[in-house]
Amino acid sequence: MKSNKKLLKSLLLTITGACIGSCVGISGYASQAQAGQLKNLIYNGDFSLDPLANPNDPTKANPYITGWINSTQNDLFYTNYLENFTVDNADKGSLGVRLGASPGYYTYIAQNFYTDVGQKYRLTYYLANIDDEFGNSLKVYAGEQLIDEKTNLPFSSPYVKQTVDFTATAGLTQLKFASQQQKAWWNIDNVSVVELENDNQQSTSVPEPSVMVGVAALGLIGFRTKRNRLAKS
Incomplete structure (x- = not known):
């Protein structure tokens, strides 16, 4: 029984870490993509490079x-x-x-x-x-x-x-x-x-971090339920 609990605990930590890592990775990807789309192609558009x-x-x-x-x-x-x-x-x-x-x-x-x-x-x-x-x-x-x-x-x-x-x-x-x-x-x-963005880029959706957090939470709930069942048996 103790070995099963240790195994489940280790598995939970691994899954949680993977989900959090996925959230951070996707969030970073979305930020980089947005930054690229908003890059100003005009040089010195705020006219700040010269003296008055x-x-x-x-x-x-x-x-x-x-x-x-x-x-x-x-x-x-x-x-x-x-x-x-x-x-x-x-x-x-x-x-x-x-x-x-x-x-x-x-x-x-x-x-x-x-x-x-x-x-x-x-x-x-x-x-x-x-x-x-x-x-x-x-x-x-x-x-x-x-x-x-x-x-x-x-x-x-x-x-x-x-x-x-x-x-x-x-x-x-x-x-x-x-x-x-x-x-x-x-x-x-x-x-x-x-x-x-062109039509293809607009139709490509990147999951929000909140969605991934929700997926991670559902996974944790499932593992906790299974762990409780094992404990009772």
Whole structure:
């Protein structure tokens, strides 16, 4: 009888450890998968890698934005530059981008990033409009696709979150924010592009840790019942 009890106790400990290990393993797998899906494909999307002041002239704002193409950075009077107006209340090291242009033409900031043809992506960015005269336009492109457009928006400050889904048509995609303003400017911050799950990935379910804990609990109940029966016999 004692040997049977020892055997059952050892078996219970082994099963419990295996179930807990499975829970932790699956939880870790789900976290890693989620982190991979949410990886931002845009470099320096929060515009935190550069100083506010122009390195060539500290009395002026900085048009040189790491990772981004600025169509006005070589102009004598550039209209796109870093500004101390952010989504996160101008925390140290965090900046937004001011986009402005004279009426009749567009200026832009842009960035190229790798994509898979036919894959769906989600663009998220924060936008504020400082123009209150309805003479504004913002066009957002993913490659040749116009995926978002704002025209004659009213004044909006602080930032408003914008979300747009698109499908890649090339292996290299350029994200472009093209701006036109009458007398004011747009502010953009916290730009991200993440890959969305395809249909196969969405249909693949990973058990939650709570489910595995439930399985482990049922196993323990079964073993305890069997142990009690053996003890009575």
